[in-house]
Amino acid sequence: xxxxxxxxxxxxxxxxxxxxxxxxxxxxxxxxxxxxxxxxxxxxxxxxxxxxxxxxxxxxxxxxxxxxxxxxxxxxxxxxxxxxxxxxxxxxxxxxxxxxxxxxxxxxxxxxxxxxxxxxxxxxxxxxxxxxxxxxxxxxxxxxxxxxxxxxxxxxxxxxxxxxxxxxxxxxxxxxxxxxxxxxxxxxxxxxxxxxxxxxxxxxxxxxxxxxxxxxxxxxxxxxxxxxxxxxxxxxxxxxxxxxxxxxxxxxxxxxxxxxxxxxxxxxxxxxxxxxxxxxxxxxxxxxxxxxxxxxxxxxxxxxxxxxxxxxxxxxxxxxxxxxxxxxxxxxxxxxxxxxxxxxxxxxxxxxxxxxxxxxxxxxxxxxxxxxxxxxxxxxxxxxxxxxxxxxxxxxxxxxxxxxxxxxxxxxxxxxxxxxxxxxxxxx
Amino acid sequence: xxxxxxxxxxxxxxxxxxxxxxxxxxxxxxxxxxxxxxxxxxxxxxxxxxxxxxxxxxxxxxxxxxxxxxxxxxxxxxxxxxxxxxxxxxxxxxxxxxxxxxxxxxxxxxxxxxxxxxxxxxxxxxxxxxxxx
Ligand code: SF4
Numbered sequence: 001x002x003x004x005x006x007x008x009x010x011x012x013x014x015x016x017x018x019x020x021x022x023x024x025x026x027x028x029x030x031x032x033x034x035x036x037x038x039x040x041x042x043x044x045x046x047x048x049x050x051x052x053x054x055x056x057x058x059x060x061x062x063x064x065x066x067x068x069x070x071x072x073x074x075x076x077x078x079x080x081x082x083x084x085x086x087x088x089x090x091x092x093x094x095x096x097x098x099x100x101x102x103x104x105x106x107x108x109x110x111x112x113x114x115x116x117x118x119x120x121x122x123x124x125x126x127x128x129x130x131x132x133x134x135x136x137x138x139x140x141x142x143x144x145x146x147x148x149x150x151x152x153x154x155x156x157x158x159x160x161x162x163x164x165x166x167x168x169x170x171x172x173x174x175x176x177x178x179x180x181x182x183x184x185x186x187x188x189x190x191x192x193x194x195x196x197x198x199x200x201x202x203x204x205x206x207x208x209x210x211x212x213x214x215x216x217x218x219x220x221x222x223x224x225x226x227x228x229x230x231x232x233x234x235x236x237x238x239x240x241x242x243x244x245x246x247x248x249x250x251x252x253x254x255x256x257x258x259x260x261x262x263x264x265x266x267x268x269x270x271x272x273x274x275x276x277x278x279x280x281x282x283x284x285x286x287x288x289x290x291x292x293x294x295x296x297x298x299x300x301x302x303x304x305x306x307x308x309x310x311x312x313x314x315x316x317x318x319x320x321x322x323x324x325x326x327x328x329x330x331x332x333x334x335x336x337x338x339x340x341x342x343x344x345x346x347x348x349x350x351x352x353x354x355x356x357x358x359x360x361x362x363x364x365x366x367x368x369x370x371x372x373x374x375x376x377x378x379x380x381x382x383x384x385x386x387x388x389x390x391x392x393x394x395x396x397x398x399x400x401x402x403x404x405x406x407x408x409x410x411x412x413x414x415x416x417x418x419x420x421x422x423x424x425x426x427x428x
Numbered sequence: 429x430x431x432x433x434x435x436x437x438x439x440x441x442x443x444x445x446x447x448x449x450x451x452x453x454x455x456x457x458x459x460x461x462x463x464x465x466x467x468x469x470x471x472x473x474x475x476x477x478x479x480x481x482x483x484x485x486x487x488x489x490x491x492x493x494x495x496x497x498x499x500x501x502x503x504x505x506x507x508x509x510x511x512x513x514x515x516x517x518x519x520x521x522x523x524x525x526x527x528x529x530x531x532x533x534x535x536x537x538x539x540x541x542x543x544x545x546x547x548x549x550x551x552x553x554x555x556x557x558x559x560x561x
Contacts, residue, residue, distance in 0.1 A: 049453030321528025
């Protein structure tokens with residue numbers, strides 16, 4: 001029998017497209033309409049390449065035994081690091097923060113290696129925020145800066161930009177798309193204007209744009225690899241907009257300058273608001289990394305890089321962030337949930353991970369599962385269990401369950417709750 | 429060893445294939461083919477004397493990794509691109525300059541033709557990283 005699910009949310013990227021139509025047969029998703037190529041790959045292959053059983057030191061064990069081992073390791077840790085959270089739903093996050101508090105450990109999410117600098121920039125200069133619906137209905141100037149949506153968020157353009165909106169009658173004629181990047185990406189190909197900047201030249205270019213927007217002439221020929229003539233032309237175009245949106249990606253947060261780039265971009269948007277309406281939005285990658293920042297802030301007071309060693313939460317990016325905790329050889333145990341740090345961290349961090357016990361909670365096999373002492377398979381959020389997640393513009397959306405997880409496999413939140421319940425009995 | 433190569437700025441990021449194949453599994457052959465690569469322009473390939481698909485060594489101050497080279501028709505000389513993932517991260521500088529964020533973009537790198545060398549699988553790469561004394 002074929003079961004049909006309409007308007008399912010896609011749990012892959014920060015767009016959280018909520019118009020996916022799925023067909024399910026015999027406990028498997030067999031058809032995905034509306035989803036992009038990545039969404040199709042995710043739903044149609046949800047049963048492939050799974051961690052088949054809980055394991056301790058590569059030997060299959062029962063779920064209870066794996067949880068006991070995880071509790072034993074965590075209880076004996078002096079400086080535990082709890083990390084991940086961006087590819088699971090909000091309720092699982094709560095349990096992770098409880099574990100961090102009970103243990104007096106550090107809890108960080110994957111935003112420390114994606115939009116952490118965005119948060120630092122916002123804390124410095126304020127948040128210019130708007131919704132994606134506003135973009136669709138009003139934006140006549142769209143910038144993608146250091147972001148390649150055609151690859152990383154394949155439906156972003158078709159759902160919010162190259163589409164008709166309330167005040168945008170002709171998506172092609174009434175909107176202008178700019179791409180700022182160091183290389184001509186596939187998104188640059190579909191843009192109306194491509195501005196190629198020098199590698200690491202973002203901060204300089206934004207600074208020059210700000211100066212010119214504010215009416216200060218610059219006595220140089222170029223800034224950030226772009227001629228002053230071109231920068232003047234861009235500044236005039238941005239000021240002449242009715243509603244502008246600056247979408248930015250990791251090209252801005254991960255390059256030279258990091259949070260200083262974001263700080264400057266926010267100030268540019270503030271400057272432009274003296275003339276017209278401008279907003280900005282980070283292109284969030286993992287489907288619930290924005291949720292991890294929200295839940296962390298709700299429960300600990302801080303969006304990432306939180307340390308409970310003193311019994312109360314403290315915040316220090318650069319110190320309690322996962323890469324630093326590992327590279328500085330501080331963490332002596334790592335509990336990883338819904339992320340793959342062994343595939344995405346620099347080698348010095350991975351090397352330290354290989355010297356400490358790692359407890360890995362994830363549905364699928366990956367580099368971290370190869371390295372972990374304890375692996376606990378879990379259900380895929382938004383496919384095999386429900387929950388809520390937060391879209392890149394801050395909108396919470398409900399993820400539905402469409403198929404059952406494999407036998408005996410529980411959602412992250414249940415596994416984490418079991419760990420926490422047992423931990424509380426052994427940790428003072 | 430012959431260390432003559434082409435100096436580039438190395439950057440990393442997502443690709444559609446990287447996103448699609450990671451959902452097939454990170455230890456899957458298709459993910460390996462989509463991610464263990466370095467994209468360069470035509471003149472860089474020619475300077476290296478490599479055909480598309482042949483191995484190239486990507487070397488930075490942090491280390492080196494062998495991947496398959498790939499032609500990017502839109503690319504210009506001076507910039508090389510690797511999809512984000514284990515191979516790109518193997519040469520990434522871990523210094524976060526107190527921000528939590530390593531520098532995944534704009535790294536100084538050198539590309540060296542590596543004909544005859546093997547592109548390591550995810551498992552082999554992990555082994556090579558953790559087994560360094
Ligand atoms: S754009 Fe993102 S959220 Fe939308 S269908 Fe594609 S992967 Fe899923």
